[in-house]
Amino acid sequence: MSYFEGDVKNVAVIGAGAMGSGIAASLVLNGFKVIMIDIKPEFVDKGLSNIKRILDSRVKKEVITSDQANEYLKSVKTQVDYDNLAEIDFVIEAALEKIDVKTTIFCELDKILKKSAVIASNTSALSISELASHTNRSDRVIGMHFFNPAHVMKLVEVIPGLKTSQKTIETTQKLAKSLGKVGVVVNECPGFLVNRLLFPYMNEALYALELNLASIVQIDEMAVQFGLPMGPFTLMDMTGLDVCLDVNDFLYNEYGERFKTNKLLKLMVENGLLGQKSKAGFFVHDPSLAYGANKEINPKVLELLSGLRKTEQIKDEFSFNQVILPMFNEAIYAYQEKVVELADIDVAMxxxxxxxRGILSLSNEHGLKWCLAQIEKYHALYGERFRPSWFLKKIVRSGIYNIMEMTDNSQKDGLSLAKLT
Ligand SMILES: NC(=O)c1ccc[n+]([C@@H]2O[C@H](COP(=O)([O-])OP(=O)(O)OC[C@H]3O[C@@H](n4cnc5c(N)ncnc54)[C@H](O)[C@@H]3O)[C@@H](O)[C@H]2O)c1
Incomplete structure (x- = not known):
């Protein structure tokens, strides 16, 4: 079976929602012709309006001219069927996150696309190998996980399934690069890399709150001081607490106790506190203000918390390390499982x-021995959420101070943290 020669030229995007239209915008802005497909004309129209909005904002910022914006818009064709796909080299599926919807799409596409075409999925969590099993081209099926908003965020997790060929990985990396993105190869695992590392941290922020170790605002501020663009509670409100609950429950089912879902999150969802989308989460959201501008705490959360909190509180001085070390520990687990190259972890985050700053920089700052001692201290206090990775213990025993000693960043092609700044 011959692979297509040359570069990817014609791309189809399936699903014209928030992600599909953002991905299509990124494609046309980088010179690709795109066919964008959804199930109803009003859905493709909405996607097209979103692309127009993105292009208009670039015109306003004088990044492109209005003539260019018109040309780019003409590079997007929309349709509600699978006609005219014979010339397509690469498909990015960004339809609903439901396995039966995606398997039907993969099955259909496999029948009509040219044999050499690659089918990529932007799934947040579903199995790439499972999607591939519904086609006769498992070697040319891959995960291409963009971040929201897709035309802005630079990371793409490139996720090979069990049978994905090296050539498909390279083609996908090349496509990501030609969109101005950084593609990080993440071997298939639940949550891939970024969500897998973010959730133990967000979950631990919830536990710290439940234990009354610090307030919502204090923890959010500490996160920003640490180097995150926003605190965990602001992030959860923006993502949607229902989405956070689904993802955390999924990760708990896959990995077990390290991801044990916090009760407050469940309670908040049961009470309809979904964050920005329901105008109330940890904070009260005023739609007339920019997101995050209002720092007013939702009194209903405090009510729910007082029902959850035990009278006797743990008398341990709170440090943000308690919230961030689960992210560090999970990064080492991912490396232990060969999910990702060490030097790519900080790049992806x-x-x-x-x-x-890199999450692995914690080992540079304090030493691996300190990181392990802290994680073990919290493990003794709080149990399985803090079980340290055996690989972390192994490298500490070997006397390595900083985990980055294990890799030579200078040999990485454009992916070292040093090259980020
Ligand atoms: N929203 C995010 O932050 C985010 C980030 C990364 C990945 N993702 C993933 O991207 C995918 C899309 O998410 P979204 O946020 O754009 O959702 P969305 O609800 O905004 O859009 C989904 C679109 O898919 C369309 N659709 C449904 N069935 C279809 C079919 N059979 N064929 C073609 N189109 C179909 C819907 O009509 C809708 O327009 C999901 O798999 C999601 O997990 C989302």
Whole structure:
């Protein structure tokens, strides 16, 4: 079976929602012709309006001219069927996050696309290998996980399934690069990399709140001081607490106790406190203000918390390390499982969630021995959420001070944290 020669030229995007239209905008802005497909004309129209809005904002900022914006818009064709896909080299599926919707799409596309075409999924969590099993081209099926908003965020997690070929990985990396993105290869695992590392941290922020170790505002401020663009509670409100609950429950089912879902999150969702989308989460959201501008705490959360909190509180001085070390520990677990190259972890967290300093820099700052001792201290206090990775213990025993000693960043092609700044 011959692979297509040359570069990807014609791309189809399936799903014209928030992600599909953002991905299509990114494609046309970088010179690709795109066919964008959804199930109803009003959905493709909405996607097209979103692309127009993105292009208009570039015109306003004088990044492109209005003539260019018109040309780019003409590079997007929309349709509600699978006609005219014979010339398509690469499909990015960004439809609903439901396995039966996606498998039907993969099955259909496999029948009509040219044999050499690649089918990529922007799924947040579903199995790439499972999607591939519904096609006769498992070697040309891959995950291409963009971050929201897709035309802005620089990270793309490139996720090979069990049978994905090296050539498909390279083609996908090349496509990501030609969109001005940084593609980080993440071997398939639940949550891929960024969500897998973010959730133990957000979850632990919830536990710290439940234990009354610090307030919502204090923890959010500490996160910003650490180098995150916003605190965990602001982030959860923006993401949607229902989405956070689904993802955390999914990760708990896959990985077990390290991800044990916090009760407050469940309670908030049960009470309809979904964050920005329901105008109330940890904060009260005033739609007339920019997101995050209002720092007024939702009194209903405090009410729910007082029902949850035990009278006897743990008398341990609170440090933000308690909240951030689960992210560090999970990063080492991911490396232990060969999910990702060490040097790519900080790159992914920087481009995927705006972490200004690397999470692995904790070992540079304090030493691995300190990191392990802290994690073990919290493990003794709080149990399995803090079980340290055996690999972390192994490297501490070997006397390595800083985990980055294990890799030579200078050999990485454009992916070292040093090159980010
Ligand atoms: N929103 C995010 O932050 C985010 C980030 C990364 C990945 N994702 C993933 O991207 C995908 C899309 O998410 P979204 O936020 O754009 O959702 P969305 O609800 O905004 O858009 C989904 C679109 O898919 C369309 N659709 C449904 N069935 C279809 C079909 N059979 N064929 C073609 N189109 C179909 C819907 O009509 C809708 O327009 C999901 O898999 C999601 O998990 C989302």
């Amino acid at each position: 920087s481009y995927g969630c705006g972490l200004k």
